[in-house]
Amino acid sequence: MVYRLSSRTWRFLILVMVTTVIFTVAYNIGMARWENRPQSMIQSLEVVFQSFTTTGYGQDAPWETPQMNILVIGMQLAGVGLILAAINAVIVPWLRSAFQPSLPTDPVTLEDHVVICGVTPRTESFASEMDTRGKEYVIVESDFEIATELYEAGQTVVHGDPEVVTTLEQASVDKAAAVVVDASDDVNASIILSVREINSEVTTIAVTEDRELREYQRIAGADELLSPRQLLGESLAVRAKTATxxxxxxxxxxxxxxxxxxxxxxxxxxxxxxxxxxxxxxxxxxxxxxxxxxxxxxxxxxxxxxxxxxxxxxxxxxxxxxxxxxxxxxxxxSHRRIPQRVLIAGYGESGAAAKKALSEEDMAVTVLDTEDKSGVDIVGDARQPDVLQEAGIEDVSAVIVTVSNDTTAIFTTLIASDMNPDAEIIVRAIEEENTTKLYRAGAATVEALATISGQMIATTIFDDSPLTSFKAQILTASVTSDYLSGKTVAEAERKTDMNPLIIIRNGNAIFEFDPDSFILETGDMIVGKG
CATH class of the missing domain: 3.30.70.1450 (Regulator of K+ conductance, C-terminal domain)
Structure with missing residues (x-):
């Protein structure tokens, strides 16, 4: 196994060299001026190393002047500090690397699998979707530590730069059913071009953020361009339309x-x-x-x-x-109050998509954002009660919160729910782990960006349509292998993190079953809450 020096190790080595040079020059000058014992630079370097390594000072000890004694004390303290730093920067990483399993270097032997280029919350959600469906996939990751963690967790991983053709060849892109890329827009385009060099027919899906640069990824060869924020905005608008x-x-x-x-x-x-x-x-x-x-x-x-x-x-x-x-x-x-009034806090891509969807329903929409730009009605911070009051918070039937980060969203939700307890607070969560906080803050609906992204990718590849529910996702899983076949429903729930609701067997829907005793068979379909 080849040990790779981390950036922390390199910084430590540079510190050692700089410290050594400084003390060598200082000691050489001090011996000549203060002790009247001039010596060569190589002799001074030897003394500095003796001090740093605590092996002694040789023929130079003792020193007569206070200045030289203070300098030597400083060298001793610096040596102790460097030894302690070496433990953390060199020895511990080396020991960790020595006991880590080696990452595989042979090409993967899968066929009709999905190659995932890049580890992000969105691709992690997609990988969970793949696990639920019992589908095979390979993750290509350039960061050695992340790749090692995934490998130790049982994932099929290729360590390398996904922009490099040889890395993609190791992931068996030539035999893959689809490739998913999720990086910056320019890196996405580079990866897609490398994929096309190996396999011109494989379905390539790019997750993109910048609307102005999407077309260039299509030119590079992407078959599908997914914009999770836009879809999420439309989904939030659906929630607002059903508020009354x-x-x-x-x-x-x-x-x-x-x-x-x-x-x-x-x-x-x-x-x-x-x-x-x-x-x-x-x-x-x-x-x-x-x-x-x-x-x-x-x-x-x-x-x-x-x-x-x-x-x-x-x-x-x-x-x-x-x-x-x-x-x-x-x-x-149904008796609708016409028109409904909806307040959108945050006018990015999700907020713009929500406004467009609501406007098509002839609903009154007020947009609040911190920037004065086209489409914004009220400029201000949604965390300020007076700004929300100016935006008409007390008269709206729903509030859609698509601000830039979850911390702001949580505080905005707290204030909005307090100022209008009857309003439906519908929030986009950037990080899935903040969903619970947003519900506690008063949100009626929270939709996580990563979850929506993972489902979008899976839907695109497998040509199905997951149901985006009020506070969970309804998923399906086919029992096609030993992964679930022969297991009880309770065991399947633990394996898939999905709460089974319906079992489809031979075309018949089974609604009532004992999770601890009902045995799944090959060909069954599980419908459950993810």
Whole structure:
């Protein structure tokens, strides 16, 4: 195994050289001027090394003048400091490297796999999607430490620069089904060109941020350009539109005979403040309630006495015709307040996409941002109560928060929910781990950018359509290998981090099952909450 010097080690070596030169020159001058014992520079260097390594001072000791004794004391202290620094900068990294497993250098032997270039929160979310689906993938990572961590975690990893053809060849791009690139726009283009040099037919997907530079990635050879922030903005707009009406949304076809959909319950809904038994979904429309989000908690197969309240979201399953009947019934009983007023705090790509989607519904939209630019109505900080008041926070039915970072989003949510407790606070989270904080701050809906990104990539590659739910993602997993086949539903839940809701077996939907005893078989499909 070849040991690679880290940047910290290089900095330490430079410090040793600089310190040695300074003390060598100082000692040489001191011996000549203060001790009247001139010597060669090489002799002075020898004494400095003797001092740093605590091996003695040889023929030069003792020294007569105070100045030289102080200089020697300084050399001794510097030597002790360098020894302590060496432990942290050289010895510990060397020992860690010595006991680390060597990264593989042979080409991977997979076929029809997905090559992921770059480790980001978005590609990590996509990798989780791949694990859920039981699909194979290879991660190409240039950072040695990150690549080692992934390898030790059991991931298939190629360490190297994804812009280099030989690295991509080691990842078997020539046999891959798709390549996902997620780096800066210029690096993305370079990687895509390298991919095309190896495999001109492989599907290449680029995650991009800068709208002005997207076309150049397509010129480089990208088949699909994904903009998660834009999609997320549109998704947030959907949440705002349902703030004062009950509709069936996010329909997802599971099989030819089964669909999933979500019902957003509001104050005007005919189901508000009733029990599921009173709603009679199955008798009226032929649909089954398989889950519910209530007070930020997901409930699988809620009981008949479950009380449906304002802001409850129901997950229903049924045939396409039965879901159509339910949708028609809700439209005939819904009473919208026209126009709704929505406040958008933060006017980046997500905020602009949300405004566009809401404007198409003839809704009154007010945009608040810190920058005075086209499309912004109120300029100011959303964390200031007087600015929110100027933007009409007290009169809106929904607030969409797409500010630049999660810390600002959390504080904005706290203030907005306090100033208008009745408003639906809908927030974009940059980091998934901040989702819980945002709910506690008063958000009714939080959608994480990384989660949406991972689902977008998976949807593009596998040509399916994940359901973006109110407070979770509905995912599907096919039982195609020993990874899940022969396991109980409870074991599958632990392996996939997915709460199974429905098992599809031989075209039949199974809603009620014991997770600890129900055994999965090859060919089954699991529908669950991720």
């Amino acid at each position: 009406m009950s509709i069936v949304e996010n329909r997802m076809e599971i099989t030819d005979d089964l669909e999933l959909a979500e019902i957003s319950v509001t104050e005007e809904s005919p189901f508000c403040n009733t029990t599921l038994a009173d709603c009679r979904f199955h008798k009226r429309y032929g649909v089954t309630v398989v889950g519910a989000w209530d007070k930020n908690e997901f409930i699988r197969l809620p009981s008949s006495d479950f009380k449906v309240e304002e802001t409850t979201h129901l997950l229903i399953a049924g045939t396409s015709d039965s879901v159509n009947d339910l949708q028609a019934g809700l439209r005939s009983t």
